[in-house]
Amino acid sequence: MSALEIKGLSKVYSNGNVALHDVSLSVPKGSFFALLGPNGAGKSTLINILADTVLATGGSARLFDQDLFAERNWCKRQIGVVPQEVAFDPFFTPREVLAITSGLFGSKPDDAWIDHLLDRLELTAHVGKNTRQLSGGMRRRLLVAQALVHKPKLVILDEPTAGVDVELRRRLWGFMRELNAAGTTILLTTHYLDEAEELCDHVAIIDQGKVVTAQPMADLMQQVASSYLWMNYDKPLSLSEADTLALTDFKPRVSDTGVCLQLGKLENGQSTFHTAYEAAVARFGPPQDAGVRSEDLEDVFLRLTKKEIRERT
Amino acid sequence: MSTMNLRGCMTLFKREVHRFLKVKMQTIVTPALTAILYLLIFRYAMGERQVPGLDVDYFTFLVPGLAMMAMMQNAFANTSSSMIMGKVMGMNIYLLMAPLSALEVVVAFLAAAVVRATVVAVVFLSVLYPFVDISVMHLSIILLYGLCASIMMGGLGLIAGMWAKDFDNIAMVTNFVILPLTFLSGVFYSVKQLPEFWQQINNANPFFYLTDGFRYGFLGIGDTDPYASIMVVIGTSLLTIVSCWHLWRIGWRMKE
Numbered sequence: 166m167s168a169l170e171i172k173g174l175s176k177v178y179s180n181g182n183v184a185l186h187d188v189s190l191s192v193p194k195g196s197f198f199a200l201l202g203p204n205g206a207g208k209s210t211l212i213n214i215l216a217d218t219v220l221a222t223g224g225s226a227r228l229f230d231q232d233l234f235a236e237r238n239w240c241k242r243q244i245g246v247v248p249q250e251v252a253f254d255p256f257f258t259p260r261e262v263l264a265i266t267s268g269l270f271g272s273k274p275d276d277a278w279i280d281h282l283l284d285r286l287e288l289t290a291h292v293g294k295n296t297r298q299l300s301g302g303m304r305r306r307l308l309v310a311q312a313l314v315h316k317p318k319l320v321i322l323d324e325p326t327a328g329v330d331v332e333l334r335r336r337l338w339g340f341m342r343e344l345n346a347a348g349t350t351i352l353l354t355t356h357y358l359d360e361a362e363e364l365c366d367h368v369a370i371i372d373q374g375k376v377v378t379a380q381p382m383a384d385l386m387q388q389v390a391s392s393y394l395w396m397n398y399d400k401p402l403s404l405s406e407a408d409t410l411a412l413t414d415f416k417p418r419v420s421d422t423g424v425c426l427q428l429g430k431l432e433n434g435q436s437t438f439h440t441a442y443e444a445a446v447a448r449f450g451p452p453q454d455a456g457v458r459s460e461d462l463e464d465v466f467l468r469l470t471k472k473e474i475r476e477r478t
Numbered sequence: 479m480s481t482m483n484l485r486g487c488m489t490l491f492k493r494e495v496h497r498f499l500k501v502k503m504q505t506i507v508t509p510a511l512t513a514i515l516y517l518l519i520f521r522y523a524m525g526e527r528q529v530p531g532l533d534v535d536y537f538t539f540l541v542p543g544l545a546m547m548a549m550m551q552n553a554f555a556n557t558s559s560s561m562i563m564g565k566v567m568g569m570n571i572y573l574l575m576a577p578l579s580a581l582e583v584v585v586a587f588l589a590a591a592v593v594r595a596t597v598v599a600v601v602f603l604s605v606l607y608p609f610v611d612i613s614v615m616h617l618s619i620i621l622l623y624g625l626c627a628s629i630m631m632g633g634l635g636l637i638a639g640m641w642a643k644d645f646d647n648i649a650m651v652t653n654f655v656i657l658p659l660t661f662l663s664g665v666f667y668s669v670k671q672l673p674e675f676w677q678q679i680n681n682a683n684p685f686f687y688l689t690d691g692f693r694y695g696f697l698g699i700g701d702t703d704p705y706a707s708i709m710v711v712i713g714t715s716l717l718t719i720v721s722c723w724h725l726w727r728i729g730w731r732m733k734e
């Protein structure tokens with residue numbers, strides 16, 4: 166069963182900006198789901214529609230098999246959202262913020278759970294402070310605690326680790342993993358693609374309000390990610406028409422330092438490495454240095470969102 | 479499947495009360511003090527003079543009107559400042575995200591506005607109590623008019639807060655609408671003192687009936703018949719609540 170099933174969701178802002186265009190997504194129950202996309206892709210818009218802070222222009226959504234828009238208040242109790250923007254009531258301390266949020270969600274503050282959250286998010290030392298006195302990273306962690314205080318079944322995090330240092334980020338993800346292992350479905354956006362690749366079992370990439378791909382992470386990496394052969398020459402290369410023709414199977418790209426060829430598999434399953442190497446040597450001569458690199462999620466992301474592939478060589 | 483979220487409503491109410499209690503110098507002491515200053519100034523300016531047409535001295539006449547003015551202004555300030563602060567600082571999203579019905583939100587905000595207005599009026603009257611003879615002729619009229627005025631002004635504050643984009647917008651409404659209308663609601667004069675034209679203008683000011691009725695509850699005198707206005711006052715309060723409820727439900731100027 167899906168935790169969340171979105172169908173044909175669209176959003177046009179009042180100024181005419183089309184933020185979402187016919188978005189359909191399915192977030193499996195118990196999954197750790199990465200919603201990725203470049204700045205302005207529409208991730209926050211999607212999340213804010215789920216959170217009921219932005220109105221959808223069209224489409225429908227089901228949450229744990231209930232109509233999200235018809236059963237809003239029931240659905241809100243199942244979701245915990247960490248918004249992208251950090252904002253707190255300056256009149257309250259972290260503990261008060263959590264108690265109030267509990268109350269707004271209709272439950273008596275569970276002190277043991279609040280203590281646990283404060284402890285896991287490393288805020289215990291700061292409970293008595295006014296929220297204004299917290300650092301940026303602390304505030305973001307409080308935001309995470311706030312989203313978890315009513316024990317939601319689906320946790321939605323909009324860039325929860327922006328501005329959080331490496332060490333804490335690791336521990337925060339560790340905590341999310343535990344929650345996920347205990348059955349909580351997690352949907353997150355992040356620009357740390359290596360972290361998404363490591364953590365998430367499902368991924369959707371959206372760009373300019375449209376879904377580019379949505380599938381299990383393993384499938385994406387197996388089917389879409391490819392390997393590259395890079396060959397360094399200590400001079401800039403340029404591709405003549407004949408070069409392009411000869412190397413066309415390998416989608417050649419040249420740079421100041423050399424050439425990069427995309428590898429594939431032959432029908433018998435063998436890599437095209439050998440033919441690619443031979444073909445390049447035939448055109449440019451033996452390289453100074455060469456190697457093979459497999460695409461990671463970041464490369465796939467950049468390729469699918471039509472950005473230049475970053476050369477790491 | 480939707481159930482009422484009474485705890486949520488109660489939590490929001492307590493949050494709103496807590497918010498003004500945390501800055502009580504500004505939200506309670508200052509308004510009460512301002513009203514007392516007005517009273518002192520008029521006391522010395524007008525001496526023992528009687529209010530024309532009404533069988534009462536000016537000082538006694540002023541007390542209930544000033545209490546009502548403070549209540550109206552503070553009920554408005556409570557909801558409008560909370561809304562605009564939440565909007566500017568980005569905290570209102572937590573209200574939108576919470577499983578609260580529009581009615582629960584509106585009730586919580588208005589109840590807190592009523593509490594603030596009541597606290598301000600009680601503080602003002604208690605400070606004066608040893609010095610002024612405060613009579614209570616019709617307690618039910620006082621309570622009804624006080625409650626309805628706080629609800630109306632709290633509701634207007636909520637609507638103004640939803641409408642406003644920044645603190646400046648709120649200051650504009652406060653200074654150009656709320657202050658003049660409450661100031662000129664017959665707090666400082668009896669309509670009988672006014673020229674004909676200004677009497678007409680005055681009669682068109684909805685707040686005039688609230689102030690006049692409230693004063694009637696204390697002194698048993700006034701320019702209008704508060705019993706005749708009761709249904710209008712109750713009706714207007716309900717209309718305010720319904721308007722707030724509707725606007726919150728559609729997310730007016732709150733949800734993009």
Ligand SMILES: Nc1ncnc2c1ncn2[C@@H]1O[C@H](COP(=O)(O)OP(=O)(O)OP(=O)(O)O)[C@@H](O)[C@H]1O
Binds near residue numbers: 210
């Ligand atoms: N309130 C708004 N009014 C008009 N347009 C908006 C509004 N909010 C967002 N947009 C536009 O909608 C598009 C999607 O924005 P959104 O914030 O959803 O992107 P995002 O994927 O979350 O980006 P980021 O990674 O930068 O957070 C952008 O083109 C943005 O300019």
Ligand SMILES: [Mg+2]
Binds near residue numbers: 208209210249323
């Ligand atoms: Mg965003």
